[in-house]
Amino acid sequence: MVKVLLVEDNLKISENIVEYLKLDMNIEAVYNGEDAIEYLNAGSYDIVILDLMLPEVDGMSILNYMSKKGLNTGVIVLTAKEELGDKLKAFNLGANDYLTKPFFLEELKARINAILKSMGKIKKPNLIEFKDLYIDMKTKAAYIKDEKLELNEKLYTLLQYLMINKGVLLFKEQIFDNVCGYDSDASTEIIEVYMSRLRKILATYDYDKYLITKRGMGYLLNENLED
Template identity: 80%
Template sequence: MVKVLAVEDNIEISNNIVEYFKGEVDIKAVYNGADAIEYLNAYDYDVVILDLMLPEVDGMTVLKHISKNCLNTGVIILTAKEELGDKLKAFNLGANDYLTKPFFMEELKARINSILKSMGKVKRPNILEFKNMQIDMKVKRAYIDENELELNEKLYKLLEYLVINKGVLLFKEQIFDNVCGYNSDAATEIIEVYISRLRKQLGTFGYDKYLITKRGMGYLLDESIED
């Protein structure tokens, strides 16, 4: 479970944060900078929610300590200080994100998840979904309405990459690097062949309409297309 340290001297805000994240993460609350450093020295945390205006030891000092001693810990600043200078100082000291009060818990959660993803601390799901299509990333197979698609290794990689990035226009070169590899001797035009073959497979189930070609640009899977 993801370990989070909340460093906030406002008891009400701290309790609300702990209550909101309870059960989703392993969260510990401390109320001053000195205790924060003590816990950071004793335990490994994935993310620290850090107020700047703290008693005993201020938040910037805690941030310096994290940047120097806790290289695998992400930090989101949560503070009423909204001046640009404070934000720049925090980022220069190693903060990953900066959220000003008042705030929404949903936004705090989204920003924490973004930090975890950027640090590679969120496991990829075994199952990807697109409409009624399911991709089992563990066994590398794809199904539409429980019917398995006939995909070789390259077509599977192509479909997986498109579904992971559904709704995002992917350039041919991006697709080539992810499907064929950076060191491949093949030409990028091979992607057009793979797209054609994949489109044929999807067409068996009426899913070819979701595979959009942007001429001269690239391809995307668009689930906003009406059924």
């Protein structure tokens, strides 16, 4: 999954961006420049969304730091400033794009994807991702951190259906129709068997915790374990 570092001191803007992007990207948020540099030192990110007007260390200084470190990270600058000089300075320091506040979240996401595509960091369109779990719908194979999962056809179909509907509660009958087919003679209870087998496979990678059972209701694949 794409890793994003958001550096924005406006709490409301930060919360809105995180809420909008969190289902499709692994996003972490910090609120000042010093923390941003600590995070950049400690981890690797595909994209940094960077406000220029920050406490402690400003955005330009962070760009300068990233440039000197030679980080292979895309940068989108967010700022209320519209002066040409600021834009040129940001681009000269390695920023890939520049978004002036206020902005639409849809545009931010589109620009992120454009940068990732230009950097060769977007995987093939036939892939569906959930954290480090992804499936290739063309080859009908599933992987966690590039290690292939041993799934039969039914378990693959089940996992694909859960991933396509990640974060959405699916009733047992819905899952049965999509995995077994409307004209199947099997009982819907077979879904519990499939779920148990899939859970055991995911447990090897500590991913069974994301396969949530809502008793009397259904199942969902969810990153937020508190839901």
